[in-house]
Amino acid sequence: MTEPVFSVSGLEVAFRGRTGWTPVVHDMSMQIARGETLALVGESGSGKSVTSLASMRLLDPETSRIRGKVQLEGRDLLTLSEPQMRGVRGNDMAMIFQEPMTSLNPSMKIGEQIAEVLEAHQSMDRKAALTETQRLLERVRIPAARQRMGEYPHQSSGGMRQRFMIAMALACRPRLLIADEPTTALDVTIQAQILELIKVLQEEEDMAVLFITHDMGVVAEVADRTIVMYRGRAVEQGPTEALFAAPEQPYTRALLSAVPRLGSMTGSRQPARFPLVEAETGKPLPARPVEARVDDSTAPLLQVRGLTTRYATGGGFLGRGAGRVHAVEGIDFDIHPGETLALVGESGCGKSSAGRSILGLTPAQDGSVKLEGEELLGLSRRAIRPYRRKMQMIFQDPFASLDPRFRIGDAIAEPMLTHGLVSRAEAPGRVADLLEKVGLTGDMARRYPNEFSGGQRQRLCIARALGMTPSLIVADEAVSALDVSIKAQVINLMLDLQEEMGLSYLFISHDMAVVERMSHRVAVMYLGEIVEIGPRAAIFENPQHPYTRRLLSAVPVPDPARRGMRRGLDVRELKSPVRPLDYQPPKREWREVSPGHRVQVPGPEWAGEIAEQAAGIPA
Missing domain, CATH: 3.40.50.300 (P-loop containing nucleotide triphosphate hydrolases)
Structure with missing residues (x-):
């Protein structure tokens, strides 16, 4: 050395x-x-x-x-x-931190923040510092660097904000x-x-x-x-x-x-x-191998047809909004009893909005959501309440999901008491049973959320969801924030519970390697639309849509032999889902690749990427 x-x-x-x-x-x-x-x-x-x-x-x-x-x-x-x-x-020496949004000043423009570093450490005047800032942004491959300098951090994606932090860290070489x-x-x-x-x-x-x-x-x-x-x-x-x-x-x-x-499940049809x-x-x-089987011959537990969710944006004449966010655009899928459907894609593609719309937490503008054949969209808060018992959600951040003032036992018991599933006398025993089911102990019910690790808190959220004896659990990035071994333990727990209780999961994630491990079927979302859906083996072993191929090619592989490989710098961002008020989505064409494996026919905007992939250019 x-x-x-x-x-x-x-x-x-x-x-x-x-x-x-x-x-x-x-x-x-x-x-x-x-x-x-x-x-x-x-x-x-x-x-x-x-x-x-x-x-x-x-x-x-x-x-x-x-x-x-x-x-x-x-x-x-x-x-x-x-x-x-x-x-x-x-x-x-310089440092890049994990969360760029907390490292950047939200009240200062990007150009001013990086120029400030150069003025403080390199004794540059403002004009020279701004000129150097533009060069730095171009060096970290920021498209339209001059324009970005005049924007605030919240106007950029997470990936672009991290590039800003790298530019700032490298400002003084x-x-x-x-x-x-x-x-x-x-x-x-x-x-x-x-x-x-x-x-x-x-x-x-x-x-x-x-x-x-x-x-x-x-x-x-x-x-x-x-x-x-x-x-x-x-x-x-x-x-x-x-x-x-x-x-x-x-x-x-x-x-x-x-x-x-990624690829460890090749040839296997069941989650593991x-x-x-x-x-x-x-x-x-x-x-143990996962032994429970999905019976596709039965009626679907959940049927989603044409689900559409849009949000109004600010601005416009008289505050009427200049456009709308097309968060979810006409998606269709089924989930059978005991099945896991993974909904995958990048941040901003509409995964979480779809999950929240299905549960009625976010109002949908159009479509149909049926649970056990009963229509849920359009029901009042009172009318949908009995169905909420059968559908539960596990969120990404377990600490934000638990009230820090409540003991864990009270937090788990509260929804069961609200829905009349247990009496106050029965609640402590039921809570202890649920804690043991998720690998904890009954005496932990007296603790507060801050006394648990991140993995334990996610187990607590699973226990609270199970208390409602649901048929369907929507897991929204439920393991993304966990350490690798804790993540594996929680996934194994979810597979155990699925096998034991016949649970169905809508597993929302951007982690393709985890999705391959635990899903039966996969739906790939891009800009609010599902672009490919099918059995897990078909999606991972025979991806058809260029966006699915892009996602899979970007997964880091734990093989040091690939360390010298160069992917080529890609500066593409996920396009904005904001559309004008008069926008009408185009009619999409689909083709069936194999039984149950359907792909949206790519439009002309994908021609360049299809050509690159055909030529073997890394994504």
Whole structure:
């Protein structure tokens, strides 16, 4: 290894609480050379982000204690004064955070925010800073960079906002770039764009990159070397290829076992549980095959026909609106008892709006939604209430779904009491049964939401939904925010419950590898419309629509042999679903590829992408 640009040795971090100091990072050491990418991996709470924040001296000195040595090009950062560190941050080392919307000032235009960095660190005047800002935005492949400079953060997609953050981080050409979960909240196609962009910029600048993530697929694509963290310690490290080929530690094997691998279900018609490994011992955990079968000969549990949901936009003459958001546009599908239909696509495609419209949480303008043959659209709040018991929803953010003032037992019991399913005397016993069903214990009912981990809180939301004895559960990105092993555990739980209780799922997700693992059929959405639908094997093994192919080609594969592969930079964004008030959607043509596998005939706007895919150009 060449002389390191960045090195950490014997790093110890502790936080002060009511009972004294609590150590959270123990004896951490690492080195990164120029042009090298080191991945720091582990689950939430393992100490990854604390290590990076301590290295940048961004922890509150009043409540944190940092010991050890952190060197950037031989200079010990822990010995510098705060004014000296302000000169290092931005100039010599920079950081990209996970959530760009919380890192950007919503009241400042994009151009002003990036120019401010150049004025502060490079002593540029405003005119020169704005000129350089435009060059930086063009460098991170922002289309119409000059126009974007005059926009506010909320006017851009998540992928574009993350590009703004990368431009800001690279403004002063740092020697070290720390990327802290920069793609976790992004759709799979946007994630692929950001990963490719970081690779290209690293090569151009010969930067050292510390890449923090819990996604082993991403690690395989970007990292030269990898350090695995568990409970504040580095438990294994080495070249990425060697670590993937022969992991030595039980926790590393557990992480790799929980990674959903696209293509692992080839040839299988039924969903399958994840074959997990116990983190402490490395022993495989039993994973029974899913034995329940879907009976397509029975009447569908849920029938959706021509469902259309549109939202008015602001502005226009006398505030009447300048257009409408065509969130859901004439979609059709069925779900049979015991079946999982996955609804996939990028953010803004209409997946969540479709799920909320089916449950009556968002009013639909047109179409039909029938549950067990009974029409739901158009019913009053009182009339739809009995059907709500049979349809429940699990949301992406379990913490936002639970009232922090309620004990868990009360939160789970409340809907059952409201619908008269149990008496107050029966509620505690029923709550304890539900907690045990989702892998928790009955005595946890007295705790508050903040006393649980993210994975446990999602189990609590599942328990609350099961309390209503539903036939259908709409899971809206229910595992997207979870760590890889917790995600696998929750999916296995959902498959167990489906087999035991005959549940049907509408599984809304953008994670194609997870969808392949647990779905019977898949519907692909683009700009409010379903463009392809069919059995899972047909969609994944024989995708027909160019958008389906784009989604599948962007999935990171946990294979380090692909690390040198270049996808080519793609700057496409999902088009806006806003349409003029007089817009009439075109009549779509469909063709049947095989029994149950139908695809929308692509319009002329897809001609270029179809040609690229036919020529083998990476998406």
